[in-house]
Amino acid sequence: MIRVARDSGRVEIRVVNLREFTDDPHRSIDDYPYGGGPGMILKVEPVARALESLPPPLRDRREVVLLTPQGARLDQTMVRRLVDVGDVVLAFGRYKGLDERIRSLATREISIGDYILSGGEPAAVVLVDALARLVPGVLGDLDSALSDSFETGILDSGYYTRPEVYRGMRVPRTLLTGDHARILRHRREEALLRTLRRRPDLLSGASLTREEIVWLQAKGWTPPPGAKSPGGESEDKTAGRPRRVKVQARRDKDE
Numbered sequence: 001m002i003r004v005a006r007d008s009g010r011v012e013i014r015v016v017n018l019r020e021f022t023d024d025p026h027r028s029i030d031d032y033p034y035g036g037g038p039g040m041i042l043k044v045e046p047v048a049r050a051l052e053s054l055p056p057p058l059r060d061r062r063e064v065v066l067l068t069p070q071g072a073r074l075d076q077t078m079v080r081r082l083v084d085v086g087d088v089v090l091a092f093g094r095y096k097g098l099d100e101r102i103r104s105l106a107t108r109e110i111s112i113g114d115y116i117l118s119g120g121e122p123a124a125v126v127l128v129d130a131l132a133r134l135v136p137g138v139l140g141d142l143d144s145a146l147s148d149s150f151e152t153g154i155l156d157s158g159y160y161t162r163p164e165v166y167r168g169m170r171v172p173r174t175l176l177t178g179d180h181a182r183i184l185r186h187r188r189e190e191a192l193l194r195t196l197r198r199r200p201d202l203l204s205g206a207s208l209t210r211e212e213i214v215w216l217q218a219k220g221w222t223p224p225p226g227a228k229s230p231g232g233e234s235e236d237k238t239a240g241r242p243r244r245v246k247v248q249a250r251r252d253k254d255e
């Protein structure tokens with residue numbers, strides 16, 4: 001995907017060699033930690049100089065992302081925000097980590113999950129892939145990406161292809177009817193149900209219609225305390241489709 005994105009000319013990826021921004025004969029970019037202890041620490045000067053050497057930000061906006069297990073956990077909302085900015089610099093360390101002062105150079109810190117990699121390269125590949133596929137023109141069918149899990153705030157439905165029956169497991173009949181509206185409804189219900197079963201935490205931030213909230217409650221979902229009552233919302237008839245209600249727990253004033 002990353003190669004496809006680059007070849008399309010819609011995504012430019014530049015790799016900066018920090019050794020070009022050192023001033024010692026060994027071109028060292030890391031050093032021993034003050035206070036002792038195991039591991040090497042990425043130095044602040046090469047990173048600062050590399051950032052200063054970059055061309056001006058695209059459309060005057062740039063995010064400098066520090067990849068660190070101590071950052072905010074990456075999610076699709078954050079990926080969307082970064083795609084909108086369009087100019088993203090990734091910085092990361094290896095071994096024991098980074099000089100703490102590198103943090104002052106970043107606009108945000110991101111972790112790809114609660115586990116430790118030996119270096120930030122795989123994290124960078126994860127983030128670049130997630131960003132590149134959302135750049136318009138990279139995916140053959142961007143609409144397909146828009147129905148993926150998390151894009152709609154919930155998990156995606158399941159999908160099937162031929163054969164119709166495999167070892168007694170049958171494709172849901174609705175998917176074979178050719179009735180587009182019924183299929184859409186089936187997929188939406190399936191997506192809601194699997195979100196309820198696997199990731200009920202997502203439902204509390206999802207955009208749901210009043211009918212969906214009632215339907216989910218009948219399936220055993222309890223909306224978070226303080227969420228708007230579904231009965232309090234009116235149908236938006238002019239839009240021709242049911243109005244979605246953002247299910248959100250009321251936040252205490254002192255939060």
Ligand SMILES: C[S@@+](CC[C@H](N)C(=O)[O-])C[C@H]1O[C@@H](n2cnc3c(N)ncnc32)[C@H](O)[C@@H]1O
Pocket residue numbers: 067068069070091092093094095096097098110111112113114115116117118119120121123
């Ligand atoms: C071994 S880690 C350093 C961990 C650091 N001592 C700590 O405990 O926070 C080396 C580098 O890998 C990258 N890294 C490791 N795990 C990561 C994660 N979950 N998300 C993003 N980057 C990660 C970071 O760039 C980090 O500087």
